[in-house]
Amino acid sequence: MKINAEELHYTALNAAVRQSGEDIEIFGCVGQRYLGAGLAERKIVVHGTPGNALGAYLNGAELIVCGNVQEATGDTMNGGVIEVHGSAGDATGYAMRGGKIFIEDDVGYRCGIHMKAYLSHRPAIVIGGRAGSFLGEYQAGGTIIVLGGHKDGKPIVGNFCGTGMHGGEILLRCDALDAALPAQVRAERIEGPGSEEAISLVKEWCTRFKRDEAPYLEATYYRLTPNAENPYRQMYTPN
Amino acid sequence: MQLYIRPEYEVIRNEARCIVCRVCERQCANEVHSFDPETGLMRADESKCVNCHRCVSLCPTHALKIVKTDDTYRENANWEAQTINEVYRQANTGGVLLSSMGNPKPYPVFWDKLLINASQVTNPPIDPLREPMETQLYLGKRTIKVERDEKGLIKDTLPPQLKLSVPVMFSAMSYGSISYNAHESLARAAEELGTYYNTGEGGLHSDFYKYGRHTIVQVASGRFGVHKEYLETAAAIEIKMGQGAKPGIGGHLPGGKISEDVSKTRMIPQGVDAISPAPHHDIYSIEDLKQLVDSLKEATEYKKPIIVKIAAVHNAAAIASGIARSGADIIAIDGFRGGTGAAPTRIRDNVGIPIEMALAQIDERLRAEGIRDNVSIVAGGSVRSSADVVKAIALGADACYIGTAALLALGCHLCRSCHTGKCNWGIATQRPDLVKRLNPDLGYKRLVNLVTAWKHEIEEMMGGMGINSLEALRGNRLMLRGIGLTDTELRLLGVRYAGESL
Numbered sequence: 001m002k003i004n005a006e007e008l009h010y011t012a013l014n015a016a017v018r019q020s021g022e023d024i025e026i027f028g029c030v031g032q033r034y035l036g037a038g039l040a041e042r043k044i045v046v047h048g049t050p051g052n053a054l055g056a057y058l059n060g061a062e063l064i065v066c067g068n069v070q071e072a073t074g075d076t077m078n079g080g081v082i083e084v085h086g087s088a089g090d091a092t093g094y095a096m097r098g099g100k101i102f103i104e105d106d107v108g109y110r111c112g113i114h115m116k117a118y119l120s121h122r123p124a125i126v127i128g129g130r131a132g133s134f135l136g137e138y139q140a141g142g143t144i145i146v147l148g149g150h151k152d153g154k155p156i157v158g159n160f161c162g163t164g165m166h167g168g169e170i171l172l173r174c175d176a177l178d179a180a181l182p183a184q185v186r187a188e189r190i191e192g193p194g195s196e197e198a199i200s201l202v203k204e205w206c207t208r209f210k211r212d213e214a215p216y217l218e219a220t221y222y223r224l225t226p227n228a229e230n231p232y233r234q235m236y237t238p239n
Numbered sequence: 240m241q242l243y244i245r246p247e248y249e250v251i252r253n254e255a256r257c258i259v260c261r262v263c264e265r266q267c268a269n270e271v272h273s274f275d276p277e278t279g280l281m282r283a284d285e286s287k288c289v290n291c292h293r294c295v296s297l298c299p300t301h302a303l304k305i306v307k308t309d310d311t312y313r314e315n316a317n318w319e320a321q322t323i324n325e326v327y328r329q330a331n332t333g334g335v336l337l338s339s340m341g342n343p344k345p346y347p348v349f350w351d352k353l354l355i356n357a358s359q360v361t362n363p364p365i366d367p368l369r370e371p372m373e374t375q376l377y378l379g380k381r382t383i384k385v386e387r388d389e390k391g392l393i394k395d396t397l398p399p400q401l402k403l404s405v406p407v408m409f410s411a412m413s414y415g416s417i418s419y420n421a422h423e424s425l426a427r428a429a430e431e432l433g434t435y436y437n438t439g440e441g442g443l444h445s446d447f448y449k450y451g452r453h454t455i456v457q458v459a460s461g462r463f464g465v466h467k468e469y470l471e472t473a474a475a476i477e478i479k480m481g482q483g484a485k486p487g488i489g490g491h492l493p494g495g496k497i498s499e500d501v502s503k504t505r506m507i508p509q510g511v512d513a514i515s516p517a518p519h520h521d522i523y524s525i526e527d528l529k530q531l532v533d534s535l536k537e538a539t540e541y542k543k544p545i546i547v548k549i550a551a552v553h554n555a556a557a558i559a560s561g562i563a564r565s566g567a568d569i570i571a572i573d574g575f576r577g578g579t580g581a582a583p584t585r586i587r588d589n590v591g592i593p594i595e596m597a598l599a600q601i602d603e604r605l606r607a608e609g610i611r612d613n614v615s616i617v618a619g620g621s622v623r624s625s626a627d628v629v630k631a632i633a634l635g636a637d638a639c640y641i642g643t644a645a646l647l648a649l650g651c652h653l654c655r656s657c658h659t660g661k662c663n664w665g666i667a668t669q670r671p672d673l674v675k676r677l678n679p680d681l682g683y684k685r686l687v688n689l690v691t692a693w694k695h696e697i698e699e700m701m702g703g704m705g706i707n708s709l710e711a712l713r714g715n716r717l718m719l720r721g722i723g724l725t726d727t728e729l730r731l732l733g734v735r736y737a738g739e740s741l
Contacts, residue, residue: 010537011537014537033530033533033534034533034534034537037534038467038470038537040467053530053534056534056538057465057466057467057470057538059466059467071521072530075521075534076465076466078466090521091520091521094462094520094521095461095462095465110520113520114462114520116506117507118502118506118508137520138461138514140507140508140511140514141511164516166511166514167508235334235335236334236583236658237331237332237333237334237335238337238656238658238659239328239336239337239338239584
């Protein structure tokens with residue numbers, strides 16, 4: 001089913017998506033919010049620029065965006081895939097618990113904040129370019145990979161990477177780590193993305209965006225993890 | 240160097256009554272009581288006592304009492320013993336002081352300075368036992384245009400509403416902060432009473448999905464346990480922006496309290512801290528809040544009312560005005576005496592304002608701006624009795640949230656030690672041997688008893704005023720008079736002084 005979204009308010013567009021029950025291709029998307037909120041199972045291809053909270057509470061559907069996305073993409077996502085042929089705004093993957101987000105270019109601030117894993121729910125975000133400040137803030141689980149393919153010469157991550165992190169991992173493809181990390185985060189230099197899960201995520205990003213795998217797999221990465229199981233336990237005195 | 244701090248309470252055992260049955264020893268998770276085989280007597284280590292009264296309540300011969308120690312530092316009205324001890328504790332450990340339950344400090348309680356009216360001679364009182372008394376109400380947005388279809392029939396454009404048979408709901412308490420059995424008691428009581436309980440931010444246990452029609456689910460900054468089914472199961476969704484006990488502060492459930500079952504419900508690994516910081520990192524403005532409201536409405540197809548809960552703070556009225564324009568259906572305000580499973584002592588005792596003031600000002604502001612019916616208002620944060628409920632409604636609330644009162648009904652003795660996780664009453668704990676002390680079959684009945692009794696009392700008070708529906712009481716401040724209040728307090732509450740006629 002094809003939908004021309006140019007003249008549609010987001011409520012009308014989302015209602016049309018909900019009611020259709022089949023795979024959908026949306027043309028002329030002009031900032032409509034909450035596209036695919038809570039959707040399961042289906043595939044939606046979007047041409048244009050969706051608005052904030054694309055795929056919020058996503059529950060298994062696949063969203064492919066030919067263009068950039070705005071803020072809070074994949075907010076509280078539970079399952080499914082979001083693939084963005086462009087860049088993403090702030091708070092991408094806020095509190096996501098499952099599913100995967102693939103971004104071809106860069107992400108804004110607070111990407112992967114509150115990301116958490118649970119049993120078979122293993123969320124992942126793979127970013128082709130660079131990430132803004134507060135990447136993986138309060139991260140409690142899951143995997144964030146930043147491939148550093150950006151060409152603007154800026155650092156691969158902004159400031160305060162991993163602040164409040166207490167689970168999961170962040171992988172940065174770079175030869176030297178010039179970001180100052182909080183005391184609760186440990187960095188380890190590794191050759192290649194490390195775990196099989198990380199390797200398969202990098203391969204999947206390459207397949208989705210049609211890149212040669214070699215420069216991404218045979219590269220130096222920095223793996224960031226919390227340096228203790230409960231790094232914030234000692235803060236309190238019972239009164 | 241660890242400085243010794245004298246325990247606040249002493250355990251007094253009447254040896255003539257004690258039969259050395261050792262119930263106290265078995266019942267105390269803090270391990271205060273022990274049997275001394277040499278003397279054949281019971282001993283008590285009061286340094287571990289939190290004064291929860293479990294042993295006192297269960298001693299079969301009433302041989303025990305807990306008394307405040309008469310040991311004292313040199314008396315000083317400025318440096319009270321508690322203040323001195325807090326300094327010692329922090330010098331001992333370097334930690335932030337952590338407390339539980341509501342603010343215990345002697346701030347004024349305005350409920351107790353408001354008096355309710357009654358009819359005499361003209362407009363006679365109503366006897367609720369003989370005449371109908373409407374305590375049913377709806378929460379939700381009421382400002383809609385009446386639209387008719389081509390046949391002239393009214394179209395149903397009413398936004399979703401919550402139907403309550405009594406103006407009392409159980410406020411947000413998460414599974415994790417309180418036990419499975421406490422949650423089951425609240426859920427079953429809400430169902431029987433025709434009202435709602437609130438999951439708090441810890442997710443909804445799969446066993447309790449069947450009570451979904453009486454469940455309000457919470458979405459907080461950490462988004463624990465939030466997913467499509469969770470949202471769809473609920474009767475309403477509450478966005479937690481703040482909590483009265485700790486405005487501006489988030490939650491931190493220590494890994495030790497994340498049992499297997501809590502882990503399943505929160506959808507986070509066992510033993511890992513559950514951190515939900517104060518801000519929602521996608522909300523920096525009313526416009527941003529509107530986005531979260533709208534995204535929840537989209538995800539649930541506009542079938543659920545959205546509640547936005549805020550702590551009562553200095554600019555609550557202006558904030559509420561923003562919320563009323565954000566598309567939210569209900570505003571919940573939580574006063575600074577509201578309870579908590581754990582909060583930094585300094586925040587609990589010093590941040591926020593009384594619910595009475597916040598409520599009166601919010602109602603007045605929304606009325607002045609002509610947007611009062613955009614939202615319903617739910618007031619909480621130490622509503623202790625049916626009289627408090629009546630006063631809250633007269634100050635402008637549609638309904639009240641009760642938390643501490645509900646826990647008291649379940650056996651809580653307000654020892655304010657929830658953060659230790661060793662609740663002897665089976666409420667604020669995840670230890671299986673303690674949790675089973677709270678029998679949900681009895682617990683839910685006690686909650687039903689409490690709220691049913693309050694409902695009768697509310698009807699009596701309404702009847703006395705000659706009012707036969709909650710609707711006519713809401714915001715009816717002429718039914719209140721102040722006593723022992725300053726002019727400023729009267730102005731802010733919008734009430735006249737006792738004795739002042741119309």
